[in-house]
Amino acid sequence: MDLDAVRTFVAVVDAGRFQEAAAHLTITQQAVSKRVAGLEKELAVRLFDRTARGARLTIDGQAFLPHARELLRAEERAAASVRPGSRALRVDVIGRRLAPAELLRAFHRAHPDAELDVVTLFDADAAIAAVRSGAIDASFRALTRQPPADLEATRVYDEPLQLVTGPAHELAAARTVRPGLLAGHRIWMPGLVAGTEWAAYYDDLAAEFGLTIEATGPDFGTEPLLDTIADSATLATFVGELTRLVWPAHQDLRRIPVRDPTPVYPHSLFWRGDNPHPTLTALRAHLRSQRAGEGTWAPRWAS
Amino acid sequence: MDLDAVRTFVAVVDAGRFQEAAAHLTITQQAVSKRVAGLEKELAVRLFDRTARGARLTIDGQAFLPHARELLRAEERAAASVRPGSRALRVDVIGRRLAPAELLRAFHRAHPDAELDVVTLFDADAAIAAVRSGAIDASFRALTRQPPADLEATRVYDEPLQLVTGPAHELAAARTVRPGLLAGHRIWMPGLVAGTEWAAYYDDLAAEFGLTIEATGPDFGTEPLLDTIADSATLATFVGELTRLVWPAHQDLRRIPVRDPTPVYPHSLFWRGDNPHPTLTALRAHLRSQRAGEGTWAPRWAS
DNA sequence: CGCGACTACAACCCTGCGTTGTGCACCTAG
DNA sequence: CTAGGTGCACAACGCAGGGTTGTAGTCGCG
Numbered sequence: 001m002d003l004d005a006v007r008t009f010v011a012v013v014d015a016g017r018f019q020e021a022a023a024h025l026t027i028t029q030q031a032v033s034k035r036v037a038g039l040e041k042e043l044a045v046r047l048f049d050r051t052a053r054g055a056r057l058t059i060d061g062q063a064f065l066p067h068a069r070e071l072l073r074a075e076e077r078a079a080a081s082v083r084p085g086s087r088a089l090r091v092d093v094i095g096r097r098l099a100p101a102e103l104l105r106a107f108h109r110a111h112p113d114a115e116l117d118v119v120t121l122f123d124a125d126a127a128i129a130a131v132r133s134g135a136i137d138a139s140f141r142a143l144t145r146q147p148p149a150d151l152e153a154t155r156v157y158d159e160p161l162q163l164v165t166g167p168a169h170e171l172a173a174a175r176t177v178r179p180g181l182l183a184g185h186r187i188w189m190p191g192l193v194a195g196t197e198w199a200a201y202y203d204d205l206a207a208e209f210g211l212t213i214e215a216t217g218p219d220f221g222t223e224p225l226l227d228t229i230a231d232s233a234t235l236a237t238f239v240g241e242l243t244r245l246v247w248p249a250h251q252d253l254r255r256i257p258v259r260d261p262t263p264v265y266p267h268s269l270f271w272r273g274d275n276p277h278p279t280l281t282a283l284r285a286h287l288r289s290q291r292a293g294e295g296t297w298a299p300r301w302a303s
Numbered sequence: 304m305d306l307d308a309v310r311t312f313v314a315v316v317d318a319g320r321f322q323e324a325a326a327h328l329t330i331t332q333q334a335v336s337k338r339v340a341g342l343e344k345e346l347a348v349r350l351f352d353r354t355a356r357g358a359r360l361t362i363d364g365q366a367f368l369p370h371a372r373e374l375l376r377a378e379e380r381a382a383a384s385v386r387p388g389s390r391a392l393r394v395d396v397i398g399r400r401l402a403p404a405e406l407l408r409a410f411h412r413a414h415p416d417a418e419l420d421v422v423t424l425f426d427a428d429a430a431i432a433a434v435r436s437g438a439i440d441a442s443f444r445a446l447t448r449q450p451p452a453d454l455e456a457t458r459v460y461d462e463p464l465q466l467v468t469g470p471a472h473e474l475a476a477a478r479t480v481r482p483g484l485l486a487g488h489r490i491w492m493p494g495l496v497a498g499t500e501w502a503a504y505y506d507d508l509a510a511e512f513g514l515t516i517e518a519t520g521p522d523f524g525t526e527p528l529l530d531t532i533a534d535s536a537t538l539a540t541f542v543g544e545l546t547r548l549v550w551p552a553h554q555d556l557r558r559i560p561v562r563d564p565t566p567v568y569p570h571s572l573f574w575r576g577d578n579p580h581p582t583l584t585a586l587r588a589h590l591r592s593q594r595a596g597e598g599t600w601a602p603r604w605a606s
Numbered sequence: 607c608g609c610g611a612c613t614a615c616a617a618c619c620c621t622g623c624g625t626t627g628t629g630c631a632c633c634t635a636g
Numbered sequence: 637c638t639a640g641g642t643g644c645a646c647a648a649c650g651c652a653g654g655g656t657t658g659t660a661g662t663c664g665c666g
Contacts, residue, residue: 001306001378001381001382002306003304003305003306004654006381017611017612017613018612018613019611019612019613027655027656028655028656028657029612029613030613030614030615030655030656030657030658031654031655031656032613033613033614033615034614034654034655035654037614038653038654043382043385043386044385045385050612050613050614050662051612051613051662051663051664052610052611052612052613052662052663052664052665053611053612053663053664054611054612054613055612055613059393059422059424059433059438059439060385060438062420062422062423063384063385063391063393063420063422064381064384064385066420066421067377067380067381067384068381070377070380070381071374071377071378071381074370074373074374074377075304075374077370077373078304078309078367078370078371078373078374079304079346081366081367081370082346082347082348082363082366082367083346088366090362090366117365117366117369117370118369119362119365119366120365121362130362135362135363136362320642320643320644321643321644322642322643322644330624330625331624331625331626332643332644332645333624333625333626333627333644333645333646334623334624334625335644336644336645336646337623337624337645338623340645341623353631353643353644353645354631354632354633354643354644355631355632355633355642355643355644356632356633356642356643357642357643357644358643358644
């Protein structure tokens with residue numbers, strides 16, 4: 001479908017006549033006629049009743065019109081998403097199913113008019129560079145060190161970890177589990193990429209509590225991981241409490257909170273202090289900064 | 304913006320490489336390269352980082368991607384809106400600001416997934432013909448006579464009428480007004496088109512209560528009408544209680560219910576009995592049929 | 607019945623897109 | 637370090653398609 005033809009269709013509707021639409025588009029009436037005819041041919045319906053006093057929409061044309069306008073609006077939004085200046089707030093999240101994306105969804109529910117573009121960069125360092133350059137407006141990341149002086153940051157959410165096991169696992173029936181108890185167990189996290197801040201987090205977690213975290217093997221995504229976990233009596237994995245997980249009922253997986261202490265993943269938000277984007281202001285107001293809670297554990301770099 | 308280029312962009316994202324995307328689209332790799340380059344030129348941003356192992360999205364590309372997918376979905380919906388078979392439920396309403404449109408909005412809130420296309424035909428006869436031919440699925444209209452035997456109909460809403468006056472009008476302070484009291488007053492309704500079922504309704508209303516309803520002058524729309532009403536001590540107009548009206552605060556208009564009896568506009572829904580559209584079933588279930596209430600007036604043909 | 611308003615059809619031209627052919631950069635294996 | 641493979645970009649060419657000018661046809665109205 002040719003968007004120029006759709007634009008022409010809408011112009012004819014608004015003008016009421018092909019000639020006037022042609023004048024607005026600064027093309028000839030014949031070109032308008034051709035474009036509309038081409039659109040009608042592609043859709044295999046007549047969109048206008050041509051009369052000696054102009055053009056009136058057919059029933060099909062009336063039904064098509066709102067979709068045509070929406071199509072043009074979508075085109076405009078798409079173009080605006082990459083237009084420097086006056087674009088939607090662009091935010092980096094560590095993953096689309098993880099807690100920061102959830103926080104963004106909650107923000108969007110509270111501010112339905114706020115335009116957001118969500119991206120995922122390689123790691124916190126890439127996010128810092130992107131925020132500094134202005135390529136993105138803000139980033140949800142855990143910060144393993146102080147951010148550069150030209151950036152502002154706030155701790156927004158300490159996310160408690162949960163253990164995911166299959167029904168045959170030794171801990172499957174536990175209501176909660178202490179991290180020290182996991183020392184002998186195999187924790188499988190195939191997604192970990194060395195050098196990222198989240199790999200650093202799980203390194204520190206493993207070192208603190210003597211865990212065995214395996215990142216071996218290729219990462220085929222969440223579903224194959226859950227498949228394997230569900231069938232294993234020895235493998236388990238970690239997820240954050242807000243992580244979106246869905247699994248078939250027959251897999252009978254369990255999410256077991258970890259307690260005493262509760263390992264938490266320290267999500268921060270950071271942004272450039274000189275960024276005037278109003279949606280950024282609203283987002284910061286929406287997120288309460290938080291301090292470490294009692295009975296929780298986080299890496300030393302998070303304090 | 305060329306939708307084929309957008310489609311190609313998405314194909315490259317999904318494939319991860321230009322070559323594979325080209326194979327899926329059954330064009331050459333060079334054509335894919337050209338299309339993406341053209342899109343990048345139009346948007347004035349780089350969408351991919353080209354490497355020896357394929358193409359990875361840039362930050363701008365990541366931001367653009369969801370808008371691109373939405374654009375293609377909008378295209379598909381637009382095409383589907385005029386595709387015979389398996390299209391959205393197409394319903395005729397008497398006007399987009401009047402009660403039937405409001406009932407449809409309520410239905411849509413209750414069934415957010417239901418796809419609706421709203422059209423407005425000339426009058427009830429045109430709507431009957433369109434429903435019979437299958438051009439539309441259903442219509443909200445007042446029926447001045449029994450519908451053809453192959454159509455089903457149900458009375459869905461008797462809408463009480465209100466009088467709209469400016470602050471200087473003699474009845475401006477009234478809490479309610481009896482229709483007989485309006486006998487000497489001028490009711491101005493410039494939108495009335497002779498031959499339509501709504502003109503017939505107001506004809507009957509005027510005859511019953513001895514009103515003077517003027518339909519003179521061209522119809523410039525609701526706003527100029529309200530402008531005139533607001534400044535006049537003698538002109539008033541009728542609206543339905545669900546009619547959407549907004550006016551500037553300084554106009555100080557009033558909507559006065561009409562009582563004893565309450566003239567009601569008899570909205571019906573009708574459709575073809577053999578139409579299997581599931582959304583039509585849901586719409587009928589959502590609308591309760593209603594009988595004439597006590598103390599109301601409607602034309603004899605509505606009973 | 608002729609005129610004015612409006613759109614469709616025809617012929618021509620040129621832009622632009624897709625193709626083939628080729629070059630260049632990068633990664634990897636030996 | 638080099639040779640080979642992989643993957644994208646550039647160049648040249650040919651054709652389809654969209655825009656323009658010119659003209660015909662239709663409808664409503666005085």
